[in-house]
Amino acid sequence: MAEPRSVDQLLLILGEIVDLERIAGLLGWDQQTMMPAGGASSRARQRATVALIAHERFVSDEVGRLLDECEAATCDEDYSSFARSLVRVARRHYDKERLVPKELAAEMSAAASSAHEAWVLAREQSDFERFLPSLETGLELRRRYVACFDEETHPYDHLLDDYEPGVTTADVQAIFAELREGLVPLVRDIREHGAEIDASMVHRTYPVGDQVALVEQLLESIGFENDSWRLDTVVHPFALRVGMGDIRITTRYFEDYLPAGIFGAMHEFGHGLYEAGVSPEFDRTPLERLSSLGLHESQSRLWENLVGRSRAFWEFAFPTLQKTFPTQFSDIDAEQFYRAINRVEPSLIRVEADEVTYNLHIIMRFELELALVDGSLAPEDLPAAWNERVDDYLGIDVPDDAHGVLQDPHWCFGFGYFPTYALGNLVAAQLWRRVGGDIPELADQIGVGEFEPLRAWLVENVHARGSTLTLSEALDTVVGEPLAARPYLDYLADKFGAIYGLTPSATA
């Protein structure tokens, strides 16, 4: 057992730090859901103040001394014991934060806000030149950031490690190569041999008030609880744990595009459920902070796609949909709707991409940002490199930078997290295969709106563990295999082979 006093003292400080981080999160939630636009500069200052207090408290010599003492006292404990996991996870963050000068961290966050301003103008005018200086600054700051750590390691590894501890650039390259080899021919087969799918009904007029009512009803049926969750409308959807019993999720609605509201909400529900399911023992400790973005994204993708875009789910939910929109759905049945929400079409914009083409967008971003970080691609050559890859992978022409390289603001905020979006899809498929083995009647349960067994499985196997395990440790423990592309490729070939009437040989 650990020297009780050191662990208690450490927990006291870490508890305050988690409180401060959750307060900063709540300020951010308020900014996106409630705050009048005029409050932006005060709010930026308030968030920076809270973040600075949390940072200084954490990187103190006192925390370093307590970590040393706790490590010595817990080294004989089981790897997954509470105290040992706590110390391991806190140590990982501590060492990293200690090595990065406070000034550099502040410069990175200030550069991100001004890059965002530049990006808004650049996109409006579809003018990459306006964004180029911000991109160059961002890369230069990342070079200084990476230089704070071990120089033997690939620079991109340090960036990736902030979002996916334990996964290396080489791991991602290998798995993406396999994924790309499977996806490109599948997209081609669908385009050349697939049946026509009419998806026009999702673009009829759907008043937002009715969409909100529908989404609330669907969320409640899958596990949203009114006394511990909130749903709000925002421009860029997200999910947030404010504390135990307080989960905030968001979505956005388009009157002429029904899927955005429904699947945005189910996606964020998956993130929220993960945050809600963390073991209460981990509350106010670094173990409640879920550090693998890939694992996090696996939970959102699982609810959005494996549940939400399944035939079984719409057997259950279609009557509710039809009751909410009787005129729009007077001539449509559940099967037609199922096919429409799964229509595959190579498109320019990642966030609108279907399940099959989505990962090609991610692979492309990863390859480009890796080349920017290792210096093999000059920032001014990015638009041309982007357009060439869109043509290679998706077979379409990019008309202008607003629909290409400037389509979203992610490169204002950093590099290294794009791969986790695709890893989330792969992990979701790996977990799904395992759930299917453990609950053979899963599809029947979903078909009648019974979601409790699935939720209970996810809580027990994934959510409750908090961040005690890295992504690869979690996969090893839960599915007994390493990160792999094959289960996802098999899932896509089965599902879309059936929807598009492809013969098995065409998808092999």
Ligand code: ZN
């Ligand atoms: Zn997500």
